[in-house]
Amino acid sequence: MLDHVFISVRDINRSIDFYEQALAPLGIVHAVDYDGRDGPAGHPDLMGFGANGRVFFWLREGGAEGRAAHVGFIADGKAQVDAAYAAAMAAGATEIHPPGPQLHYDPRYYAAQVRDPDGYSLEFVYKEWQH
Secondary structure, X not given: OOOOEEEEEOOHHHXXXXXXXXHHHHOXXXXXXXXXXXXXXXXXOEEEEEEOOEEEEEEEEOOOOHHHOEEEEEOOOHXXXXXXXXXXXXXXXXXXXXXXXXXXXXXXXXXXXXXXXOOOEEEEEEEHHHO
C-alpha cells in the first residue's frame, strides 16, 4: 500500500487551483503545505492533498513530464466518478475517456480519465468489488 506520491508541476498555483476543484467531489482537499526549509538541505516545498486525516498526494514545483505518471483516485461510487470528471473538465483538464465501464479490465470497473494542465494522466475510479 502506498503512503504518498509527489508530482512535479510547472506552475504550482495553477495546479493547486486545478486539484482543489478536481478532487473536491472525492472529498480530497488541499490540507497542508510543507516548507522545504524545515527539512534537510534541498528538500522541496510541498503542497499536500488528502482526506480522512491522511495527506497522500503532494505537488512540488519543478520540471513536469506529464507522461511519466498516472494517478488513480478512489471514488465511492459511479456518481462520484462522474462528479470528479465534470469538476476536472471544468477546471481545465483534457479528456482521455469519459465516465463509463472499463470492460477491458472488468465489467464492474467504472472510471473516467483526464489529463491535468501538465499532462499527467488522472483516473477517477470505482471498483465495485473493492468497496
